[in-house]
Amino acid sequence: MFSKPIAPNAELRPVEVRHCDEIFAVIDRNRPHIRRWMGWVDATKSVDDVKRWHATVLEQVAKNNGFHAAIWWRDNLVGMIGFHAFDWVNKKTSIGYWLDQNAQGHGLMTAATRAMTLHALADLKLHRVEIRCAPENHKSRAIPKRLGFTEEGRLREVEWLYDHFGDLVCYSLLENEIGKMEAGAFSASSRV
Amino acid sequence: MFSKPIAPNAELRPVEVRHCDEIFAVIDRNRPHIRRWMGWVDATKSVDDVKRWHATVLEQVAKNNGFHAAIWWRDNLVGMIGFHAFDWVNKKTSIGYWLDQNAQGHGLMTAATRAMTLHALADLKLHRVEIRCAPENHKSRAIPKRLGFTEEGRLREVEWLYDHFGDLVCYSLLENEIGKMEAGAFSASSRV
Amino acid sequence: MFSKPIAPNAELRPVEVRHCDEIFAVIDRNRPHIRRWMGWVDATKSVDDVKRWHATVLEQVAKNNGFHAAIWWRDNLVGMIGFHAFDWVNKKTSIGYWLDQNAQGHGLMTAATRAMTLHALADLKLHRVEIRCAPENHKSRAIPKRLGFTEEGRLREVEWLYDHFGDLVCYSLLENEIGKMEAGAFSASSRV
Amino acid sequence: MFSKPIAPNAELRPVEVRHCDEIFAVIDRNRPHIRRWMGWVDATKSVDDVKRWHATVLEQVAKNNGFHAAIWWRDNLVGMIGFHAFDWVNKKTSIGYWLDQNAQGHGLMTAATRAMTLHALADLKLHRVEIRCAPENHKSRAIPKRLGFTEEGRLREVEWLYDHFGDLVCYSLLENEIGKMEAGAFSASSRV
Amino acid sequence: MFSKPIAPNAELRPVEVRHCDEIFAVIDRNRPHIRRWMGWVDATKSVDDVKRWHATVLEQVAKNNGFHAAIWWRDNLVGMIGFHAFDWVNKKTSIGYWLDQNAQGHGLMTAATRAMTLHALADLKLHRVEIRCAPENHKSRAIPKRLGFTEEGRLREVEWLYDHFGDLVCYSLLENEIGKMEAGAFSASSRV
Amino acid sequence: MFSKPIAPNAELRPVEVRHCDEIFAVIDRNRPHIRRWMGWVDATKSVDDVKRWHATVLEQVAKNNGFHAAIWWRDNLVGMIGFHAFDWVNKKTSIGYWLDQNAQGHGLMTAATRAMTLHALADLKLHRVEIRCAPENHKSRAIPKRLGFTEEGRLREVEWLYDHFGDLVCYSLLENEIGKMEAGAFSASSRV
Secondary structure (H helix, E strand, O other), X not given: OOEEEEEOOEEEEEOOHHHHHHHHHHHHHOHHHHHOOOOOOOOOOOHHHHHHHHHHXXXXXXXXXXXXXXXXXXXXXXXXXXXXXXXXXXXXXXXXXXXXXXXXXXXXXXXXHHHHHHHHHHHOOXXXXXXXXXXXXXXXXXXXXXXXXXXXXXXXXXXXXXXXXXXXXXXXXXXXXXXXXXXXXXXXXXXX | OOEEEEEOOEEEEEOOHHHHHHHHHHHHHOHHHHHOOOOOOOOOOOHHHHHHXXXXXXXXXXXXXXXXXXXXXXXXXXXXXXXXXEEOOOOEEEEEEEEOHHHOOOOHHHHXXXXXXXXXHHHOOOOEEEEEEOOOOHHHHHHHHHOOOEEEEEEEEEEEOXXXXXXXXXXXXXXXXXXXXXXXXXXXXXXX | OOEEEEEOOEEXXXXXXXXXXXXXXXXXXXXXXXXOOOOOOOOOOOHHHHHHHHHHHHHHHHOOOOOEEEEEXXXXXXXXXXXXXXXXXXXXXXXXXXXXXXXXXXXXXHHHHHHHHHHHHHHOOOOEEEEEEOOOOHHHHHXXXXXXXXXXXXXXXXXXXXXXXXXXXXXXXXXXXXXXXXXXXXXXXXXX | OOEEEEEOOEEEEEOOHHHHHHHHHHHHHOHHHHXXXXXXXXXXXXXXXXXXXXHHHHHHHHOOOOOEXXXXXXXXXEEEEEEEEEEOOOOEEEEEEEEOHHHOOOOHHHHHHHHHHHHHXXXXXXXXXXXXXXXXXXXXXXXXXXXXXXXXXXXXXXXXOOOOEXXXXXXXXXXXXXXXXXXXXXXXXOOO | OOEEEEEOOEEEEEOOHHHHHHHHHHHHHOHHHHHXXXXXXXXXXXXXXXXXXXXXXXXXXXXXXXXXXXXXXXXXXXXXXXXXXEEOOOOEXXXXXXXXXXXXXXXXXXXXXXXXXXXXXXXXXXXXXXXXXXXXXXXXXXXXXHOOOEEEEEEEEEEEOOOOEEEEEEEEEEHHHHHHHHHHHHHHHOOO | OOEEEEEOOEEXXXXXXXXXXXXXXXXXXXXXXXXXXXXXXXXXXXXXHHHHHHHHHHHHHHOOOOOEEEEEEOOEEEEEEEEEEEEOOOOEEEEEEEEOXXXXXXXXXXXXXXXXXXXXXXXXXXXEEEEEEOOOOHHHHHHHHHOOOEEEEEEEEXXXXXXXXXXXXXXXXXHHHHHHHHHHHHHHHOOO
């Protein structure tokens, strides 16, 4: 029912239980692509696994502890973006995302990340948004860079990926740096 | 962040905890007006009471058991509309609403009710939407009538209102009657 | 242990877990008969299903939100009657029931319904008791009629019954109408 | 609503929330009398304390872990008797009770204890019922003795009573000893 | 990580989830031996059963309602000792234990019971520690006797053991009797 | 009852509810000292606040999600060290600590951190231990440095400290780097 336009033909929508079939289908199509960076792909074997994840997402909303949004493009669900948690004491959050391979190259994830970051800092009055990317995941790292995030360090072997531990590079944008993201939006918007 | 346009300058938005101040302010301004039909007004004495209600609304979402939406008009929160519960076994729900007196006469509630009913029957695949109004509340009763709902009966002394029990007239619209609402939308839209 | 006499050789008793075998046996014997009006019969496939239902009934008692009673006749469990929920704000409740086909025609359900309604209005100080019956279920509709309940309307397609939605006729008795039920008791008692 | 006759003009009834006022009144009248043997009396300062206790009693029922019954005599609530817990693995339980001083001397507690013990052993198929009494509480000890319970030992300083630890004498009756209780019933019934 | 030395080469350690494999192996080796006195042995069929038990043990700690400790001897887990529950109102607790047959005859369980009893009475300021043993379990009964506990009585058919109900003899030591246990420690320490 | 020796006259012990008075006393004495680096000090106004924290610590244990240990030195409680959480999927944890000003300069915290890190990597088979320190907190930063941890980056304004957001420098030690810590132990042990 609800939506947030982020680009021509593209919008974010709350994740509803009736979308779980569609979410599973996209994950299933993108297994090799997403699996390289995401530790949960192999354990997502059926729509029921998506429904169990969705139940935790609703719990998250009920506790005011973050939310997830589906990315819709040309009326298809093509990806997901979410706040892992809200730390109301230290006023910070972090963002995670993944995108259907067929929907890449149109600036969708940059637009989605900008919308979510802006919501966190401007609407929810949080102070810091963090994004972590694998060092070799250049497409993913391009997003925080393009939006003016600052690279802060590389956390070693911090994530288990099926058969090895992977590093993560940490980026952040602070409340008083929203302007940097807006500047980044210019160059990004030309891609949309 | 998310919204659903329902008329020029009017939209529905999910209820967030940061809106509780504004919700309380509207209720507080409209006490005599809303209190005549709503049993919970006197118990809503502070923003904290609204926050407690909001927590139950988030629980409702977490259990896939209905949701509430704020009505925003010209960038002000002017009312509330919600599904009391979803009965997934019998595929039915009921709708409740209230509106700031200053926002009345613009067809906002008719538009909001049409959007919510359509969402229940078309998106969520429910079979029946029910609305109950006090017999003397002519403005409220005009909404289901205008949208093609059928009057089914008068439930006697079914609601406690501070110092007396009030009757409620029961209206419903079924899945296969969406067309009636659309027809009603025409005459209504001329009012918006 | 506890009981409430309602007629010669007939009494109500709290539902205990040790009765679940017997409850299942009666339901199992009456499937075609009860199934026509009750949506839960097909899902009641074993004693374990009855035990799960019984657990929800105990929860209901723990929350002061209604209770169920078994109808015992000539030392056999022959039916069930219960309050679906107690609405302490609006001081109302509703009653549901079913009876073994072999025990029909002796006024048992009328006596049970009178006892439960009297308990709700006189002991628990509720204001309104509601009973809903399928329009074609003449035996069921005879009970509220005989007890002086008022017919208030017909709710359309409000209940899912395996392969179709059914209507329900709504009856109620108010606190100040207990006398009507007592009058009804006379003609009914002649049947016991 | 429900009851269990135990003697002329005397019956057990489930404890309901609407009885809490009356329960508190009896406790309040009997403070010095009950306090000598019961550790919880001083902490029972208001009807709200009784309601909190009653909530735990309902939880107990919901978990099939015992229940409490009020003793009614000549239409007054005069005492309480209850199973502290049901141990379904070892098939045993224990009974506690107290009685209004004005209702003593009529065999009420003996009759109540016999009914509860019989229910535990015959209806619930438990194997052992235990009763513990303070050594100096001769009236209380007379009850298990009269009903044929066996004295098993004296547990030292096992109970805190405001300013000292008290001993408890332990009695039990086993499943195959129901006959002893029935014999005891004779002499007791002459007292009723 | 943590431990409590109780004798040369012997110590108590908190039970951790990573020890569940080892606990199951010891139980599995000692089935005929332990089963004679413990009702839970047959239901302990796999490491998962031990993990479920361990979860209840952690719950117990979270509620400040007792704890269990593994007995380690020459770097092997050889037994278990635990407080079933803490009764903070009456300031009492009870102790249960079992030991690998290969580790018997070295005074380990006497040392462990002394350490636990001392902790309960001296550190936790409880007033009474209880131990219950089967009448025919002479090795088990020797422990409270050796530590100066007082025998209080014999509870009849109080425990279900697979195919019969067994009696239990009840022992206790009070706060002001710690000295008796210390005296007992002397003769015991000569055995270690 | 349990303990873990970490240096002469120094040991770690599980945090028990009976220590809350002592914990509060140490915090209260060290307010200005600890407050500079810890955000929770001002909210810790009484022993009850410590007890509430302790309840969350027990929950943490019950969920196998970390634990805290008190640092005892010359039989006084002088500090605290704990795992914030266990991430069993990615096999990592992080450590936090604080120390009474009077107990500083004896290598206690280095010894405690070594013991905890060793337990996480060697006993619990975790892969990564993280420590975060304020850039200006030179004493705190000296500990991971001394133990061979690697500095990975500086997270900007990631922590709220009463009136400003503070940065944190991130250190980690991996499973295969335990040797580095042992080497560090040499120079450290000379300080103890």
